[in-house]
């Protein structure tokens with residue numbers, strides 16, 4: 071299975087800054103077998119970056135889209151309009167669920183829309199701090215995984231990438247958060263694989279890529295990537311700083327060659 075290193079730039083960088091940053095990354099990154107480097111820039115930068123990038127080195131992802139393919143939806147962009155620009159699309163990120171009030175229905179419709187358009191959805195799931203405190207983590211994760219996949223046919227489930235991003239470990243808006251320990255992540259990864267196995271069978275459970283995200287840095291990336299169930303990382307803040315993002319990619323390459 072491939073290792074995915076995905077940088078979520080969130081609402082950062084102008085079109086010009088995105089282009090300069092991509093240029094810098096393309097100069098530094100060498101394509102490596104089994105390693106997929108993906109960046110998710112702002113929507114306004116996708117068109118120009120799609121012409122600029124070398125897809126063998128860096129592929130693009132959308133951070134968001136609407137699930138209808140076309141129609142009277144002022145201000146929205148459909149995944150079918152993104153088809154030639156991106157290979158991946160992030161769905162159900164906690165910032166969209168909690169700040170923009172995306173519902174479970176939105177999330178499952180988006181996962182289905184991405185697959186229908188040949189784009190790989192990166193479905194994010196993760197519990198909040200209070201859900202963890204009240205011992206609800208397993209139920210929340212199970213509901214989010216099965217809910218997000220409920221419009222997907224059993225044979226297509228392994229085309230979805232799942233990203234476990236505990237909300238309490240995401241370091242957005244300058245909050246000081248405590249990163250998750252690899253042990254915390256290991257438990258939830260096992261739970262996700264078990265849930266997939268019970269519902270879709272062993273093969274799907276083993277072949278569905280699982281990523282981790284939340285305060286990933288060059289210092290802790292190796293700890294997560296070394297987990298046997300971990301197929302990659304979804305990185306926010308550290309993906310905005312070239313030396314950090316590149317260090318994480320190098321670590322992934324190193325561990326991949328050891329596996």
Ligand code: 13P
Nearest residue numbers: 078240241284285306307
């Ligand atoms: P940070 O790496 O900044 O905590 O963000 C994680 C994230 O939300 C990636 O999608």
